[in-house]
Amino acid sequence: MLITVKFHTALKRYCPQNDGMLQFQYIEGLTVKKLLEQLNLNNGAVGLVLVNGKIASREIQLMRGDYVEIFPIFGGG
Amino acid sequence: MAYGFTGKILLVDLTKSEILVEMPSEEFYRQYLGGPGIGLYYLLKNNKRYIDPLGPENTLVFAPGLLTGTSAPSAPRYTVLAKSPLTGALGKSEAGGWWGPELKRAGFDAVVVRGRAPRPVYLWIKDGEAEIRDASHFWGLQTGEVQEGIRRELGDERVQVAQIGPAGEKLVRFANICNNLAHFNGRNGLGAVMGSKNLRAIAVRGTKAVEVKDRSVVKEVLRWVTEQVNIHPLSAALYEHGTPIGITSNNAGGCLPTNNWDYGYFARAEDIGSEELIKNYLIRRGNCFACPIRCKRVVEVKDKDITVDSKYGGPEYEALAALGSNCGISNLKLIIKANELCNRYGLDTISLGMTISFAMKCYEEGIIDKTQTDGLDLRFGNEEVLLPLIEKIANREGLGNVLADGSRAAAARFGKRSEKYLLEVKGQEVPMHDPRVKSGLGLQFALAVNGADHWFAQHDPFFTSRESLGVQAASTIGLGEPVDANDLSFKKVRHVLYTSYLNGVYDMLGVCVFGYVARSLTPLDKLLNLVEAVTGWKTSWWELLKAGERFLAMAKEYNVRQGLTFSEDRLPEKFFTPLKGGSRDGEPGLDRDKFYEAVRLFYEMAGWEVDTGRPAKAKLYELGLDWLIEI
Ligand code: SF4
Numbered sequence: 001m002l003i004t005v006k007f008h009t010a011l012k013r014y015c016p017q018n019d020g021m022l023q024f025q026y027i028e029g030l031t032v033k034k035l036l037e038q039l040n041l042n043n044g045a046v047g048l049v050l051v052n053g054k055i056a057s058r059e060i061q062l063m064r065g066d067y068v069e070i071f072p073i074f075g076g077g
Numbered sequence: 078m079a080y081g082f083t084g085k086i087l088l089v090d091l092t093k094s095e096i097l098v099e100m101p102s103e104e105f106y107r108q109y110l111g112g113p114g115i116g117l118y119y120l121l122k123n124n125k126r127y128i129d130p131l132g133p134e135n136t137l138v139f140a141p142g143l144l145t146g147t148s149a150p151s152a153p154r155y156t157v158l159a160k161s162p163l164t165g166a167l168g169k170s171e172a173g174g175w176w177g178p179e180l181k182r183a184g185f186d187a188v189v190v191r192g193r194a195p196r197p198v199y200l201w202i203k204d205g206e207a208e209i210r211d212a213s214h215f216w217g218l219q220t221g222e223v224q225e226g227i228r229r230e231l232g233d234e235r236v237q238v239a240q241i242g243p244a245g246e247k248l249v250r251f252a253n254i255c256n257n258l259a260h261f262n263g264r265n266g267l268g269a270v271m272g273s274k275n276l277r278a279i280a281v282r283g284t285k286a287v288e289v290k291d292r293s294v295v296k297e298v299l300r301w302v303t304e305q306v307n308i309h310p311l312s313a314a315l316y317e318h319g320t321p322i323g324i325t326s327n328n329a330g331g332c333l334p335t336n337n338w339d340y341g342y343f344a345r346a347e348d349i350g351s352e353e354l355i356k357n358y359l360i361r362r363g364n365c366f367a368c369p370i371r372c373k374r375v376v377e378v379k380d381k382d383i384t385v386d387s388k389y390g391g392p393e394y395e396a397l398a399a400l401g402s403n404c405g406i407s408n409l410k411l412i413i414k415a416n417e418l419c420n421r422y423g424l425d426t427i428s429l430g431m432t433i434s435f436a437m438k439c440y441e442e443g444i445i446d447k448t449q450t451d452g453l454d455l456r457f458g459n460e461e462v463l464l465p466l467i468e469k470i471a472n473r474e475g476l477g478n479v480l481a482d483g484s485r486a487a488a489a490r491f492g493k494r495s496e497k498y499l500l501e502v503k504g505q506e507v508p509m510h511d512p513r514v515k516s517g518l519g520l521q522f523a524l525a526v527n528g529a530d531h532w533f534a535q536h537d538p539f540f541t542s543r544e545s546l547g548v549q550a551a552s553t554i555g556l557g558e559p560v561d562a563n564d565l566s567f568k569k570v571r572h573v574l575y576t577s578y579l580n581g582v583y584d585m586l587g588v589c590v591f592g593y594v595a596r597s598l599t600p601l602d603k604l605l606n607l608v609e610a611v612t613g614w615k616t617s618w619w620e621l622l623k624a625g626e627r628f629l630a631m632a633k634e635y636n637v638r639q640g641l642t643f644s645e646d647r648l649p650e651k652f653f654t655p656l657k658g659g660s661r662d663g664e665p666g667l668d669r670d671k672f673y674e675a676v677r678l679f680y681e682m683a684g685w686e687v688d689t690g691r692p693a694k695a696k697l698y699e700l701g702l703d704w705l706i707e708i
Binding site: 008009010013042043044045047048050053054055058069071072073074075076077 | 310311313314317318320322323325326327329330331350351352393394395508509510515518531532535536537538539542544545546549590591596660661
């Protein structure tokens with residue numbers, strides 16, 4: 001089963017696909033943190049990560065079929 | 078020879094129709110730098126205790142930052158200061174744009190206005206000269222017409238105009254000041270102070286470059302920023318999406334103010350988000366003087382039902398949330414029009430949106446009915462009422478006259494315990510950021526000298542992990558340790574304290590929070606290089622942060638002299654209750670006891686006395702503010 005990642009707004013530029021959606025093979029032991037590293041997104045650009053609609057910490061282990069959404073960091077209007 | 082500053086302060090007495098120039102020493106600039114440092118110096122020197130904010134005795138200062146007017150990148154800002162008619166505390170509000178640089182090029186570091194003109198006037202400043210001119214023929218006109226009229230009258234299209242709109246003339250307590258029609262000293266109702274002085278505008282034209290000691294360093298930093306702007310994740314996002322990007326990010330995080338903050342989730346948030354804005358209404362990205370980031374939105378609508386003129390710029394995140402989700406409104410075109418209308422009349426979109434949403438809440442709770450709303454059906458989400466309400470408030474008609482004094486005054490009029498639906502601190506409505514997801518922001522709201530303010534210090538999310546851009550950028554000033562967004566320990570207090578000094582320095586230098594760390598790209602060492610290159614001083618972050626601390630101590634002392642106490646540093650009760658809706662539904666609010674313990678600790682760390690609310694004598698000595706010590 002694949003993992004799906006949706007890149008929101010300003011993060012779309014980091015997605016290899018134009019539509020901001022990316023699917024890839026599940027890897028054993030994959031955490032949110034490792035996922036962001038793989039996507040070259042451990043650069044402070046990401047604020048919020050939702051996994052299946054729920055707020056996820058960077059330490060959370062991903063599972064097969066997970067739907068991951070990443071949002072740019074925001075603060076200060 | 079003065080570098081960076083011009084060495085001249087313009088003093089204008091509108092009652093006596095008198096104009097003087099003061100020339101402070103270089104030491105003065107080194108102490109107070111510029112912006113709010115210089116402004117507070119004059120406020121504290123001139124103002125007696127407990128003055129009427131709308132009386133002639135209220136001193137009003139316009140002060141660009143120390144770097145403003147040079148080609149240092151993203152440093153266009155100037156601060157307007159006076160006693161605020163909305164809060165009764167210090168009024169202090171920054172704007173970017175083009176006016177601040179022009180004033181410096183015209184040869185002045187600040188304009189200090191006192192008194193009240195007997196009839197409407199505007200001030201005309203050109204290359205070291207100033208005159209008071211009649212503005213009777215501009216009174217009552219919208220900002221666009223007045224800017225055009227002044228430029229025509231003076232025969233120069235390049236005149237920069239800082240002005241109020243009709244709302245400021247009518248003394249709406251959250252009236253703002255704009256420059257170039259699209260940049261705002263938005264908060265604290267300083268437009269009403271101008272209105273009370275019969276001062277419609279300050280028009281400025283300067284043709285002399287601000288002297289800089291070492292131009293090559295400044296050029297080099299500007300080149301670096303221009304090169305990096307599209308690479309750095311934060312500045313690239315600011316260019317592409319601007320602040321409206323926050324709508325969908327905050328909504329996903331369950332913290333987008335919705336229906337007067339009853340919810341943190343707005344089902345139709347995407348409809349008012351940055352992608353829709355770009356797709357349907359954005360015609361270009363605008364900027365401020367010497368800023369390669371271009372985070373400003375310029376929108377246009379030419380439809381049958383609604384037209385929006387691009388010269389009024391476009392909405393920021395704050396306006397989209399305050400007038401949109403916060404009022405339950407998801408019609409982006411209407412919100413854009415409402416934003417434009419605010420800019421024509423000169424109204425702060427945050428206080429306006431929050432005062433309207435408060436009235437909506439009171440209406441839905443049965444506290445007010447149609448007999449008090451001029452027949453308007455004030456349900457959340459009712460698109461029909463938004464534009465009529467703005468007109469009514471700007472013109473002080475009917476319900477608009479009640480709302481024009483802000484939400485706290487409206488609650489006093491509505492009675493029936495309506496104050497429990499208020500979201501304000503010191504009388505100023507809170508901006509669109511929820512302290513329940515970032516505790517330091519809550520401390521900012523409570524402690525800010527000018528009422529709920531979201532730029533009193535830096536925001537927590539930029540400092541939560543080793544990878545955080547803020548942690549990496551600010552380790553040299555003692556902020557290299559990550560602190561959890563919801564932490565309320567001494568670590569968070571220290572963080573807010575240090576970054577309140579940092580933001581104070583930013584304001585004093587005139588640099589934009591969207592140009593520099595942690596919210597953007599330009600790092601602290603480059604900023605220090607800029608200060609040294611511009612002024613020719615050998616300085617350090619130690620000296621600069623001390624200046625930031627000095628500004629804060631002055632502001633605190635000013636507030637005490639206007640009657641504010643420790644007990645005003647509080648938060649609305651809402652923030653101690655759980656979040657509702659969206660991904661954080663049911664998560665607890667701030668812990669009240671821990672929060673107020675942290676507020677107290679902030680006082681102690683800052684060297685402020687809890688019982689009197691003022692900076693301790695020793696602190697004033699340390700900061701070279703002994704002239705403020707009263708025996
Ligand atoms: S970052 Fe935006 S607001 Fe700041 S100076 Fe640049 S264009 Fe103006």
